[in-house]
Amino acid sequence: MLKPPVRIGKLNAAALVGELRLLHEEAEDPDLHRMPEDDEIFGALTYLEAHANVLKKAHARRKAAITRVLLWQYIREQADIHQSKAIDAAREAKAEWTQLAPALAVNTASAAYNKALRLRAAALPHSPHTEPAIRRTPEAVLEAQRLAAARLGSERRAQQEAARRHRLLAPVASRLLQHRAGLDDGQDITYWLDEIEAVLPSCDTPTQLVSLSTYVKAVIREIAKAERGGLRSALRTEEASLAYAAAVELVTRT
Known part of the structure; x- marks a missing residue:
């Protein structure tokens, strides 16, 4: 065992x-x-x-x-x-362990409880490539359940954080696209704006959100680089300048 x-x-x-x-x-x-x-x-x-x-x-x-x-x-x-x-x-359904004991072929409520824990080891999600196999003891099963609950909580928090960041980032990204005609049409800026346009409509997962954030930061970086070049402004309209400023503020704040 x-x-x-x-x-x-x-x-x-x-x-x-x-x-x-x-x-x-x-x-x-x-x-x-x-x-x-x-x-x-x-x-x-x-x-x-x-x-x-x-x-x-x-x-x-x-x-x-x-x-x-x-x-x-x-x-x-x-x-x-x-x-x-x-x-x-x-x-x-409120069954007592004493009622489950005969069905589990044991004689006492405590034995039924312990057997149920050992059986639960088989039902717990397990990846043989990333974790050791669950030992079929009550203590090991309880620990595996604790770890599974912790993973679930971590995944839920990550999803909530992704949703929060999406609520902040999506309007800023949309605003950049709305005023892209007022941004420098250099190759690099255009490329990253195209990437934003491709991912924004289906930005539902944490991975997609990371991609969107990466593309917005890339647009900011390329605009700043063009501005430092000094040959001409990368921000050709007031609306584009405001969209860029909003993106910079969000990225700096988060």
């Missing part, structure tokens, strides 16, 4: 059942019409187990048996996840 579990994870179980069905077809299984559909995995596996003797070739028996082992393991993992969801539903 202290070792991190190795899991099969996602699997196209119906496709594997279909491969087993094909083996039985090739073996001319006379009862194959009684086999459940490929997506009825439990029923299909019990049929295939009961009719395994129709496979006469050793390689077919071996392949079928190994695939059944894989599918039973997959069902076991899925059962943990769905049983955990059922426990949560029962608790939401």
